[in-house]
Amino acid sequence: MKRIFALLISVILLASAAACSEGSTDGGSGAGDGSNIGAGSGGIKSPADFAGKKIAVQDETTADESIALMIDDGMDIDVFRYPQVINCFDDLKIGRVDAVYVDSVVAAFYTTGSTEYQRVWLSDEAEPLGICLDKNSENLLAAIEAAVDTLYYNGEMANISRKHFGEDLTAGLRNVTSEPVIPPVSDDDLRTPGVFSVGADIGYPPMEYYDRDGTTPIGFDIDVGKAIADLLGLEHKVIDTAWDGIFDSVERGDFDCIMSSVSITVPRQQRHLLTQPYVANALCIVVKN
Numbered sequence: 001m002k003r004i005f006a007l008l009i010s011v012i013l014l015a016s017a018a019a020c021s022e023g024s025t026d027g028g029s030g031a032g033d034g035s036n037i038g039a040g041s042g043g044i045k046s047p048a049d050f051a052g053k054k055i056a057v058q059d060e061t062t063a064d065e066s067i068a069l070m071i072d073d074g075m076d077i078d079v080f081r082y083p084q085v086i087n088c089f090d091d092l093k094i095g096r097v098d099a100v101y102v103d104s105v106v107a108a109f110y111t112t113g114s115t116e117y118q119r120v121w122l123s124d125e126a127e128p129l130g131i132c133l134d135k136n137s138e139n140l141l142a143a144i145e146a147a148v149d150t151l152y153y154n155g156e157m158a159n160i161s162r163k164h165f166g167e168d169l170t171a172g173l174r175n176v177t178s179e180p181v182i183p184p185v186s187d188d189d190l191r192t193p194g195v196f197s198v199g200a201d202i203g204y205p206p207m208e209y210y211d212r213d214g215t216t217p218i219g220f221d222i223d224v225g226k227a228i229a230d231l232l233g234l235e236h237k238v239i240d241t242a243w244d245g246i247f248d249s250v251e252r253g254d255f256d257c258i259m260s261s262v263s264i265t266v267p268r269q270q271r272h273l274l275t276q277p278y279v280a281n282a283l284c285i286v287v288k289n
Helices: 004-015 017-027 061-073 085-093 104-111 140-152 156-165 220-232 243-252 266-271
Strands: 054-060 078-083 099-103 117-133 195-200 233-239 259-263 279-288
Touching: 054 061, 054 085, 061 078, 061 099, 061 117, 061 279, 085 099, 085 220, 085 279, 099 104, 104 117, 104 156, 104 279, 117 140, 117 243, 140 156, 195 220, 195 243, 220 233, 220 259, 243 259, 259 279
Parallel strands: 054 078, 054 099, 195 233, 195 259
Antiparallel strands: 099 279, 117 259, 117 279
16 A cells, blocks of 8 residues: 555554544444454554554555554654565464554455455544555546546446445445446557556555466556446556566556556645546555454
């Protein structure tokens, strides 16, 4: 996930252990599988219990930034950072770490219907995710926004969310009461004529990852991108791009947009164009049963 409210979360966590524990008892107001919140293992019930524990995070994410701020404020945490979130869960499975600090959309993928993992805490603070484009892509942005509104209007966005998360994490983000009119997209608006090309850091289930064949991209963002392309009358193409270079790549025109769990932040809005939110996310903790 990809940074927005880590500072706020960390201030809340370190200000009061009680505030930290609050999200673990009622399921919070963020995203994820609310039916699978438990008491935790190893005494971990909230981030207030991270002291002295081995906690896995994906590098360069909101969880990573949040836990770094906890350490800066004096909490002794043994942090295991990984390039991809699947590595976090691999080490949780074999007991190398005590918990994974991660996005709720990812936690839903690993905990829904699972007897191996459980979510023990969910932040009450949710973050919005958007689609990111180069600053010079105003025409394409307008078409994408109208296409996303159409997916809200016809119910397809909710269907895609339930498919990947087990619940509708898009509800309430957009209020679309009439069928949108999608403006036409010209070849001049696209990197490749007739193709809606999307950059994604594939390896972040259930948002964007490879199917069992190891070559077919699947996930929430993949399905939403395909639905947008269909509405625009374009071919859908996903370009796997490492997170640390993905924003430079969209500026160079390597692809038309980024759909890869992009948090909407002020610095990104200053540098790029971002759509209105199309899904919400929150931090949470996953442990082994």
